[in-house]
Amino acid sequence: MRIGVVTSAYHPDIGGVETHVRRLCAALAAAGDEVEVLTQHAHGSIESIDGVLVRRFPLTVTAANYRFSIGLWRWLRRNAGRYDVLHAHSYHALAALPAALTNRTPLVFTPHYHGTGHSRLRAALHPVYRPLGRRIVARAARVICVTRAERELLTSHFPEARERMVVVPNGTDPAPELMASPEPGRGILCVGRLERYKRVDRVIRAMTHLSAEHRLDVVGAGPAREEWEQLAARLGLLPDRVVFHGRLSDDAFGARMASAAAVVSASGHEAFGMAVADALTAGIPTVASFIPAHRELAAMAAPGAPLWLVNPDDEIALADALRHAAATARAEHGRNALPTWSDVVLATREVYAAVAPRVRVIQQAAGAGARD
Structure with a gap:
C-alpha cells in the first residue's frame, strides 16, 4: 500500500507527535508499505530516513504555532492521487488542512487532540478554528484516537464523528541495552x-x-x-x-x-x-x-x-x-503490558484497508476470456 503521511514537523524535530509519526512510519516501511512523509520546514528537501521518503516543503509562514507551506498545499492538490491513503496528523497544526481540503484521496486523521490551545492566544483562537477543524474531522473516513480519554474528549466536541472513531494506542519500542555513564547523584x-x-x-x-x-x-x-x-x-x-x-x-x-x-x-x-x-x-x-x-x-x-x-x-x-x-530499583525489562509498534502497525493497516479503494484484479486463464 502507498501511504502519504502529512505532518507539521518530522524528525529531527522533537515532540510527542513527531515521535509518534516517525515510529509509525518506520514500522510501516519495515512491514513493506511504501511510505512518504509530507511535511514543512524552513528549507525544502527530500531525504530518506528509516526507509521512509521525507519531502519537506519550505515554509510560507514561519510563525512557530501556525507554520504554513503553500508548497505542501500545491503538492497535495496535484499529487494526492498517487497515494492509496493519506494519513494526516494533529488537529493543533495547520498541515492537516491541505490533506483534507485539496483532494478526494481516502483520509485517515489522527488528531492528537487536547481540546484547547496551550497559550492564551491559542486558547482564544481555538473556538474560531473549530469550523475548519470540523471540516477535517468530517472529511476523514476514520479518526484514530490514541486513548479512550482522547476519544471521549473529541466526541464531546465532534459528536457526529463518533462512529468513525477508533482507538489505536501508541506503541513502545523494546528498551535498548545501553550502558549508563557513571554520574554523581x-x-x-x-x-x-x-x-x-x-x-x-x-x-x-x-x-x-x-x-x-x-x-x-x-x-x-x-x-x-x-x-x-x-x-x-x-x-x-x-x-x-x-x-x-x-x-x-x-x-x-x-x-x-x-x-x-x-x-x-x-x-x-x-x-x-x-x-x-x-x-x-x-x-x-x-x-x-x-x-x-x-x-x-x-x-x-x-x-x-x-x-x-x-x-x-x-x-x-x-x-x-x-x-x-x-530510590526505587528499575523493573525488569518486558514486564509492562503496553502495545508495541508492531501492534500499532497491524491495527493501523486494518484502518487503511477499510478506507482504501478496492482494486479489481483481472486474471487471464489460458484459452479463456478475462474474468474477475
Missing part, C-alpha cells in the same frame, strides 16, 4: 517539547524539597525554556541541580535514559503520554500527572509497574513521589 529525567502546558516549572519547584543528591535533567526545546531557566536560577538550582540539555541525538538521549533514576511528566494535557510509556517500557520508575491519558496508561501497564500518579500543583506530594521513584 540521582538523575530525574524530564523530556518533551518545552511548552507551558508541560508544567516543568512544577518539577523545578519540587526540586527545592529534595536533597542535593537529586538532579533534574530537562531534555527538549521550546518557547518556555528561557522562563524555566530563569525560575531555576532564582531558586538557586542552576547549574548543578537543574540541567537543560536542549535537543539530544538518539544515542545521547538513550544514554541519558540509561542513567536516569526516575522519569517525570507533569503535563497538563496529553493525548497519550509517550514519555511515560517509554519510561515504563525501560523499567524506569516514573512519576506522572493525574490526567486521563496517564491514568489510562497506568491501567494498561502490567500490575506493579513503578508508576506514581500525582497532582503536580502539590509541590510536597510531587517531591515525595520523585524521592520514592528515584
